Every structure is written in structure tokens, then in C-alpha cells.
Amino acid sequence: ETGVTQSPTHLIKTRGQQVTLRCSSQSGHNTVSWYQQALGQGPQFIFQYYREEENGRGNFPPRFSGLQFPNYSSELNVNALELDDSALYLCASSLQSTGGEHGYTFGSGTRLTVV
Amino acid sequence: TQLLEQSPQFLSIQEGENLTVYCNSSSVFSSLQWYRQEPGEGPVLLVTVVTGGEVKKLKRLTFQFGDARKDSSLHITAAQPGDTGLYLCAGTSGTYKYIFGTGTRLKVLA
Numbered sequence: 001e002t003g004v005t006q007s008p009t010h011l012i013k014t015r016g017q018q019v020t021l022r023c024s025s026q027s028g029h030n031t032v033s034w035y036q037q038a039l040g041q042g043p044q045f046i047f048q049y050y051r052e053e054e055n056g057r058g059n060f061p062p063r064f065s066g067l068q069f070p071n072y073s074s075e076l077n078v079n080a081l082e083l084d085d086s087a088l089y090l091c092a093s094s095l096q097s098t099g100g101e102h103g104y105t106f107g108s109g110t111r112l113t114v115v
Numbered sequence: 116t117q118l119l120e121q122s123p124q125f126l127s128i129q130e131g132e133n134l135t136v137y138c139n140s141s142s143v144f145s146s147l148q149w150y151r152q153e154p155g156e157g158p159v160l161l162v163t164v165v166t167g168g169e170v171k172k173l174k175r176l177t178f179q180f181g182d183a184r185k186d187s188s189l190h191i192t193a194a195q196p197g198d199t200g201l202y203l204c205a206g207t208s209g210t211y212k213y214i215f216g217t218g219t220r221l222k223v224l225a
Binding site for chain 2: 033035048055058104
């Protein structure tokens with residue numbers, strides 16, 4: 001079975017620009033969660049998608065938005081980038097919203113740098 | 116707001132030593148997971164614990180879930196350089212998301 005694939009792996013953007021990050025979920029998984037991990041910190045929950053609908057959201061502003069497609073792949077969009085948005089963005093797929101016994105399968109992440 | 120605090124934040128030990136990492140919260144979790152993350156990679160699941168007082172072993176790693184399901188510990192016996200990484204605990208109260216702890220960065224020196 002394939003794992004979770006994220007693209008691009010690295011990205012440099014200028015403050016005020018917009019960015020789209022992509023995630024292909026593990027085969028058979030219908031739920032995708034996005035996390036932001038600042039340097040030296042644990043991941044912070046952004047939002048989760050289940051069957052193409054947003055299933056829950058963390059404490060992030062509306063300029064963070066997402067999509068899930070019929071094949072369960074997902075996108076994270078961030079508008080009006082700020083310097084503090086610089087972080088590792090992780091996508092995690094699972095078969096159910098809480099991950100269950102098998103937990104989340106994480107991708108390797110996209111390292112976003114905002115200058 | 117649910118928070119998970121891990122201690123210690125950093126740990127540098129010699130190969131062969133034992134260590135314990137703690138994950139504490141004032142909130143009750145329905146389940147808790149431990150992950151290990153290496154540089155440039157996403158976290159990889161090590162174990163899930165769901166029952167208060169539960170103990171699980173994974174080779175040299177022993178995981179325990181507190182009786183009240185508010186805390187957990189990870190004990191590594193005879194640490195090896197391959198155990199080096201960032202250890203993260205993550206808990207859920209049964210909703211859609213996992214709350215991650217602050218992380219413990221472990222370095223095992225050969």
C-alpha cells in the first residue's frame with residue numbers, strides 16, 4: 001500500500017502571497033487532517049476533512065482553507081501569507097476521524113518559508 | 116483548552132542507558148498515541164493506548180497510560196543511537212482531532 005505523499009517538499013514564498021499545498025492520502029483512507037509544526041514544537045491541528053467535508057477546525061484564521069477531492073486527496077490553501085506561517089505543514093490520513101487503533105499516517109511534510 | 120505537556124524537553128544520554136519520557140495533562144483522553152519523528156520526516160506511530168492503566172511493550176519501549184487517562188509515560192531500556200529522534204504524545208477525547216504534546220528531543224550517543 002502507498003503511504004501519504006505531500007508536494008512540494010520545500011517552498012519559499014513572499015509575505016502577502018498565496019500558497020497551495022497538496023496531499024495524496026494512503027490507499028483506503030477517507031480522512032485527511034492537516035497540521036502545522038513550527039520549529040521545535042509539536043504539530044498544531046489546522047483542520048480535518050472527511051468525505052469531502054470539513055469535519056473540524058483548530059484555532060487558525062479563515063485565510064487557512066482546504067479541500068478534499070473524491071479520491072480523498074486534499075489541498076491546504078493559505079492566503080495573505082505572514083512570516084509566522086513559516087513552518088512544516090503535515091498531512092495525515094486515517095480511516096476514521098480519530099485515527100483509531102492504527103493512528104494517523106503522516107506524510108513527510110512541506111517546509112514553507114515566508115520571507 | 117486541552118494541553119499535553121511533555122518532560123523533559125531535551126535528553127542526551129549514552130548508549131545503553133535507560134530513560135523515561137512523561138506526557139501530562141489536566142484533561143481526560145479517550146486514547147493516547149506515541150509517535151517518533153526524525154528530521155525531515157513526518158511522525159510515525161509507535162503505539163496507541165486506550166484503557167486506563169494499560170501497559171504496552173514494543174521491544175525495548177514500554178508505554179503506560181495513567182489510571183485516570185490524563186497522563187502517559189514512555190520508558191526505553193538500553194537506549195541505542197537508532198532511538199534518537201523527537202518523541203511526541205498525542206491524545207484525543209473522542210472527537211475529530213488529536214492534540215499533540217510539546218515533544219521530547221532524544222539524542223543517544225554511541
